[in-house]
Amino acid sequence: MNGNAELRRRAHAIRRTVIEMCRGRGQGYAGQGLGLADLMAVLYFSELGEDDHFVLSTGHSSIAVFAALHERGDYELEELVTYGMDGSRIEESPLEGTPGFEITGGSLGQGLSQAVGLALGERLRGGGSRVYCLVSDGELQEGQVWEACMAAAHHRLDNLVLLVDNNRMQADGAVAEILEVEPVPERLTAFGFAARRIDANTLADVVDAFAWARGQRGRPTALVCDNIPGKGVPSFEERQRVHYVRAPDQDWAAALVELDETEVAW
Amino acid sequence: MSALAVQELVEAPFARALTALGRAREDVVVLSADLSKYTDVLPFADEFPDRFFQVGMAEANMMGIAGGLAKAGYLPIAVTYGVFATRRAYDQVAMALATGPSRAIVVAFLPGITTPFRATHQAIDDVALMRALPGMTVIDPADATEVDAALGFAVSEPGPVYIRGLRGRVARLFDPVGFRLEPRELQSGGTVGVVATGLATGWALEAAAAIDGGASVLHVPVLKPFPAAQVAAFCSRFDRVVSVENHSISGGLGSAVAETLAEGGMAVRLRRLGVPDQWAPAGSLDYIRHELGLDADGIAEALR
Ligand SMILES: Cc1ncc(C[n+]2csc(CCOP(=O)(O)OP(=O)(O)O)c2C)c(N)n1
Ligand SMILES: [Mg+2]
Numbered sequence: 133m134n135g136n137a138e139l140r141r142r143a144h145a146i147r148r149t150v151i152e153m154c155r156g157r158g159q160g161y162a163g164q165g166l167g168l169a170d171l172m173a174v175l176y177f178s179e180l181g182e183d184d185h186f187v188l189s190t191g192h193s194s195i196a197v198f199a200a201l202h203e204r205g206d207y208e209l210e211e212l213v214t215y216g217m218d219g220s221r222i223e224e225s226p227l228e229g230t231p232g233f234e235i236t237g238g239s240l241g242q243g244l245s246q247a248v249g250l251a252l253g254e255r256l257r258g259g260g261s262r263v264y265c266l267v268s269d270g271e272l273q274e275g276q277v278w279e280a281c282m283a284a285a286h287h288r289l290d291n292l293v294l295l296v297d298n299n300r301m302q303a304d305g306a307v308a309e310i311l312e313v314e315p316v317p318e319r320l321t322a323f324g325f326a327a328r329r330i331d332a333n334t335l336a337d338v339v340d341a342f343a344w345a346r347g348q349r350g351r352p353t354a355l356v357c358d359n360i361p362g363k364g365v366p367s368f369e370e371r372q373r374v375h376y377v378r379a380p381d382q383d384w385a386a387a388l389v390e391l392d393e394t395e396v397a398w
Numbered sequence: 399m400s401a402l403a404v405q406e407l408v409e410a411p412f413a414r415a416l417t418a419l420g421r422a423r424e425d426v427v428v429l430s431a432d433l434s435k436y437t438d439v440l441p442f443a444d445e446f447p448d449r450f451f452q453v454g455m456a457e458a459n460m461m462g463i464a465g466g467l468a469k470a471g472y473l474p475i476a477v478t479y480g481v482f483a484t485r486r487a488y489d490q491v492a493m494a495l496a497t498g499p500s501r502a503i504v505v506a507f508l509p510g511i512t513t514p515f516r517a518t519h520q521a522i523d524d525v526a527l528m529r530a531l532p533g534m535t536v537i538d539p540a541d542a543t544e545v546d547a548a549l550g551f552a553v554s555e556p557g558p559v560y561i562r563g564l565r566g567r568v569a570r571l572f573d574p575v576g577f578r579l580e581p582r583e584l585q586s587g588g589t590v591g592v593v594a595t596g597l598a599t600g601w602a603l604e605a606a607a608a609i610d611g612g613a614s615v616l617h618v619p620v621l622k623p624f625p626a627a628q629v630a631a632f633c634s635r636f637d638r639v640v641s642v643e644n645h646s647i648s649g650g651l652g653s654a655v656a657e658t659l660a661e662g663g664m665a666v667r668l669r670r671l672g673v674p675d676q677w678a679p680a681g682s683l684d685y686i687r688h689e690l691g692l693d694a695d696g697i698a699e700a701l702r
Contacts, residue, residue, distance in 0.1 A: 191518060216514065217681075218681035218682055218685035219679075219681065219685065220680075223515070223516065223680045224514065224515060224680075225515045225516070225518055225519070227516055227517060227518070227677075236517065236518065237518075238515065238518035238519070239481065239482070239485075239486070239518040239519075240455060241455070270432060270454075270455050271455065273432070273454035273455045273456045274455060274456055275456065275458060275459065302432050302454075302455060303432045303433055303435065303436060303455070304430070304432045304433065304434050304435055304452065310432055310452055310454050311432075311452070311453065311454025311455075311456070
């Protein structure tokens with residue numbers, strides 16, 4: 133665990149930023165930001181190389197990416213707290229061209245196709261760049277995702293890593309009740325991926341999984357990232373499976389306190 | 399005639415109309431693609447669980463399933479956001495729902511710039527796309543009364559219908575008693591004629607109230623079939639006409655007015671207001687309207 137002290141600090145800082153961002157307007161995709169914080173910490177502070185690509189298909193989870201980019205020094209907190217405000221660059225679902233966002237995600241289900249295109253292009257160029265693409269469990273219900281999976285496997289894109297935000301919620305409720313997508317690893321395996329389920333709220337698991345993905349040859353890899361929306365803020369974890377959070381300022385202030393308490397207790 | 403005022407705010411008028419329709423017609427089935435909470439469909443789903451189909455976030459599949467239900471003898475109402483009903487599932491709407499004789503109703507929420515997200519959620523081209531489909535009826539309601547009336551109108555149409563939905567609390571402008579979904583001149587006077595539809599009718603009225611001498615405002619809720627005769631008669635009274643819509647200026651109301659004027663050989667100067675040929679910004683409706691010159695001041699400026 134000690135080797136992960138640095139990543140743990142990053143994940144904690146990302147969570148704080150997520151809360152600060154939502155606090156600005158009292159609303160936002162807090163559950164996703166908190167649930168994805170550990171994955172983002174590993175991705176941005178251990179995994180992604182200079183020439184690698186990160187493709188965010190799940191546009192509304194931009195909050196997690198913005199918070200990681202802040203950690204990296206790309207955005208000031210001052211600007212991030214304008215999240216979702218009129219005239220702000222910090223959009224709840226940003227478009228291509230916003231620094232740090234390579235594609236327009238958010239019209240869900242499209243990102244993996246562009247990731248396949250990037251992976252094909254990078255392989256053609258021969259520079260060894262890798263492509264990471266985050267899609268959500270809800271997005272797996274869009275047919276295009278599976279068209280992209282077929283293409284990735286057919287073209288043996290071992291420079292492509294599919295990350296599934298498997299938080300088991302979507303807009304209308306629990307994924308299992310709306311339209312079941314499990315068993316995700318088995319389905320992806322059947323489509324030709326080297327796929328593995330991980331606990332994406334355990335840093336060591338995430339680190340191991342990325343190392344494993346690097347070792348795969350001749351197939352695209354997929355990490356099915358089980359995570360808990362709101363992770364790290366117990367009162368938010370209890371609100372469980374809330375796609376979008378609106379709360380009064382005192383709740384966000386309390387969330388920051390809870391966050392620091394859970395970090396100490398860890 | 400004097401300007402209309404908001405009579406009241408109606409909570410979820412579409413939900414009410416849909417459940418009432420569900421009670422009246424047993425062949426009505428409703429489909430949602432993971433947006434039932436966000437499109438005022440839940441009351442129908444609660445009351446008629448057997449006639450509600452949650453298909454997950456899969457709009458193309460939803461339109462196909464709706465097509466199958468139509469062939470099985472039901473009247474499907476497929477509900478999602480405008481961008482996904484059109485851009486995402488255009489071919490499916492065209493082939494499964496619009497080649498007839500079976501048919502369905504599509505209700506599409508977040509019309510135009512009524513969403514804080516940018517290009518991904520702003521349906522600025524949906525009317526253009528739907529208007530281009532043979533036989534498709536297209537309705538852009540302006541208020542709670544028209545949301546309700548649109549559904550009744552759609553049911554009585556022989557072919558497929560696309561309705562732009564308004565969710566949550568919706569203003570009521572029109573008296574529902576004896577209401578008919580048809581073009582109406584809401585205000586007369588001035589030297590400029592305004593043709594408006596959907597929420598933009600309210601915007602046009604605000605602007606007309608802000609200019610000296612006022613303006614005449616024709617509200618057109620059904621964009622296809624387009625009431626060309628009434629629009630032409632209205633426009634013939636003015637040298638200058640301005641169209642206002644919550645949509646791109648290409649392919650929607652402004653284009654339909656232009657077609658009408660040109661085909662009628664009418665010498666009327668037309669100015670089209672709406673989303674210009676650019677992606678609208680993100681933000682609140684007031685902010686976006688201001689940025690695009692669609693707030694009362696911006697429209698008034700164009701009317702002067
Ligand atoms: C193509 C498309 N259809 C519908 C939506 C509306 N929508 C936004 S988020 C969402 C839920 C998607 O599931 P997921 O990403 O798993 O939700 P989360 O876990 O973030 O709550 C839906 C249906 C969309 N953005 N894109
Ligand atoms: Mg999810």
